[in-house]
Amino acid sequence: MAQTSSSxxxxxxxxxxxxxxxxxxxxxxxxxxxxxxxxxxRIATQVAKDIAMxxxxxxxxxxxxxxxxxIHTPTLQSIIAYIRNLMETRSKHMRQAIxxxxxxxxxxxxxxxxxxxxxxEIRITNKKARQLIDLAFDTAAWACKQxxxxxLDRNKIGFKDRNSVTHTSE
Numbered sequence: 001m002a003q004t005s006s007s008x009x010x011x012x013x014x015x016x017x018x019x020x021x022x023x024x025x026x027x028x029x030x031x032x033x034x035x036x037x038x039x040x041x042r043i044a045t046q047v048a049k050d051i052a053m054x055x056x057x058x059x060x061x062x063x064x065x066x067x068x069x070x071i072h073t074p075t076l077q078s079i080i081a082y083i084r085n086l087m088e089t090r091s092k093h094m095r096q097a098i099x100x101x102x103x104x105x106x107x108x109x110x111x112x113x114x115x116x117x118x119x120x121e122i123r124i125t126n127k128k129a130r131q132l133i134d135l136a137f138d139t140a141a142w143a144c145k146q147x148x149x150x151x152l153d154r155n156k157i158g159f160k161d162r163n164s165v166t167h168t169s170e
Contacts, residue, residue, distance in 0.1 A: 015061065015147045022054060022140055030133050033126060041123035048124040051132045052076070052113055055106070058136075058143040059083065065147055076110040102142060105135045 029047050036043055059079045063071060067086050071078055080103070087098065109132065116122055124132075 011065070012148060015065065016144075018061070019058075019140060019144050019147070022058065023137075026051075026054065026133060026136050026140065030130075033130050033133060036126050038126050041125060044126045044129040045122075045124040048112075048129045048132050049116070051129070051136045052109060054136050055109060055139050058139050059106075062143050062146045076106065076113055080106050080110065098142065102135075102138050105138070109135060 029051065033044065033047060056074065056076050056079065059076070060071065060074055063079060063082055063086075067082065071082055083098070084103075
């Protein structure tokens with residue numbers, strides 16, 4: 001048991017370190033995008049592809065930690081489906097619900113990735129790449145909450161219930 005607890009703590013520390021590195025990378029990408037000329041679609045397209053990989057990696061990390069499994073053929077669509085399945089069948093393992101706009105943005109990104117695979121000559125505008133960077137930040141925030149919130153006991157997940165906190169009146 002002690003090794004399991006220790007390895008879980010080490011994994012959480014590793015996840016926090018990797019999330020911090022990811023956020024720093026996203027900050028750098030955002031700076032690049034703001035410095036770009038709107039006509040430089042080649043760089044914006046490459047940044048968009050990198051952002052898509054970051055979002056996919058973040059979601060895979062959640063699947064591995066919460067679902068305690070690996071997806072053998074990870075596509076963004078299959079990862080999203082697996083996370084939604086986790087929420088429906090084993091909702092006690094999910095520490096925070098997926099906000100609707102974030103879920104829709106993941107599906108839009110999945111569609112964009114499919115389109116980019118079918119049409120390799122497609123170019124992404126700087127504006128769209130900036131929208132994707134915002135999506136990556138939102139995904140990182142959601143993943144951070146999923147990966148760092150600890151179980152309070154076997155029945156409760158997440159933060160302490162407000163009703164359980166003692167109140168003092170002045």
